[in-house]
Amino acid sequence: METYASNAPTQTTSQVGKTGVLIVNLGTPDSPSVPDVRKYLREFLLDGRVLDIAATTRYFLVNGIIAPFRAPKSAKVYRELWTETGSPLKYYGEVVERELQKALGNEYVVTLAMRYQSPSIDAGLARFQRLGLNSIIVIPFFPQYASASTGSVYEKVMDIVKSWQVIPEIKFINRFLEHPKFIQGFVQNGRKYMDTRNYDHYLFTYHGLPERQILKGDVTGKVCKLGDCCGKLHAMNQHCYRAQCFETTRRLVKELGLPEGSYTTSFQSRLGRTPWIKPYTDEVIKELTAKGVKSVLAFSPSFVADCLETTIEIGDEYRELFEEKGGEHWQLVESLNDSPIWIETLVDLVKTA
Known part of the structure; x- marks a missing residue:
């Protein structure tokens, strides 16, 4: 079996043949303090796949307007989110890292990374390089592919390994919305609430993207109409984030x-x-309450961790908006x-x- 030498002085034979599994989520500030939130916002929004405008404009917009003025407001919200274990997204990631390592056994080395902030992708890949692993599997924690999420992880990984003298086999998980157990996981969580009461309506809300990013993804320039074209997932729209979300629903x-x-x-x-x-989620909520909907069960299938x-x-x-407009019971799955x-x-x- 082919192996390679890393930058480390020695390579233990116990690592030969092992596969590295890099699980990657979006990221979170190191703390809910204003400086840490500002640092996170800067790294996140300076990514050209996230804010896909001219680099010079993006730099001045993020550093001169968004990060300075938005960080204090965002920090306040992050303080509401923070728990005794820190950021929920990072906490769940660390638990999953441990449990996945147990489930896969000694043939694999599982490492958690965040696209932005810590633990970094750089650190995770450096660990794999030191171990001299046989291959690497990268799993972005995004059920649906988007350039701003999965694509950004791909780009970051490739940018790092391009300088390695020896690059091992690397496989990327593009999406997993079709996986039966992913679907069943949300079904199980939803049925816990459906078994206790009847709901007037069910809302499947996904993280949004600028329309221009969806249009850029249509390499033919003819398929995407940002409408009924997402009614079915097929060969020509299979990489469209919006179409994948409707397929998930x-x-x-x-x-x-x-x-x-x-x-x-x-x-x-x-x-x-x-x-x-x-459609925009907040506008949908207003439309539902205007029709007399009093109870909603809301799913968020573009996120694997709260x-x-x-x-x-x-x-x-959204619960506050729903109640403000006349709704009575709002439940997040x-x-x-x-x-x-x-x-x-x-x-x-x-x-x-």
């Missing part, structure tokens, strides 16, 4: 047995004045977090990579 709806008309797919977290993919966008935005802010079925999903992804 269809799979969840089928397993949950929801009737047509009882559910909606929407997109949250939009920023700025440019158009983002629609974070600011689930716990605070969906769980608190938790993400997969560190559940056994999520670990099983990851094991399957590794073994079939």
Whole structure:
């Protein structure tokens, strides 16, 4: 079996043939303090795949306006999110790292990384390089592919390893929305609430993206219409984030047995004045209450771990909006977090990579 020499002085034979598994989530500030939040925002928003505008404009916009003025407000929200164990997203990542290592056994080396902040992708890959592993599997924790999330992880990994003298075999998990256990994990979490009461409506809300990023992904320039073109996932739109989100909803709806008309797919977290993919979650909430909907069960299938966008935005802010507009009961379905079925999903992804 082929192995390679790393930068480390020696290589233990026990590592020969092992596979590194790099699990990567988006990231979180090191603390809810204003300086740490500002540092996180800068790294996140200076990524050209996230804020896809001219580099000079992006630099001055982020450093001169967004980070200085948004950091204090964001820090306040992060303090609401923080627990005794720190950032939920990082905490769940660390638990998953341990549990996945146990489940995979000694043939694998599992390492958690964040695309932004710590633990870094650089540190995770450096560990693999020192161990002289046979191959590497990279699993971005994003069920649906998007240039700003999965694509950014790919770019970062490739940018790091391009300087290695010897690059081992590297495999990337592009998406996993079709994996039965991923779907079943959200179904199990949702049914816990569905078994206790009847809901008027079911909302599947996904992180949003600027429309321009979706249009850029259509290499033909002819398929994407930002509308009914997402009604089915096929060869020509399979990499479209919006189409993948609608496909995720269809799979969840089928397993949950929801009737047509009882559910909606929407997109949250939009920023700025440019158009983002629609429908917007906050506008959908207003439309639902105007129709007399009193109870909603909300799913967030673009997140595998609870974070600011689930716990605070969906769980608190959208609940407040729903109640303000006349709704009575709003329930967020938790993400997969560190559940056994999520670990099983990851094991399957590794073994079939």
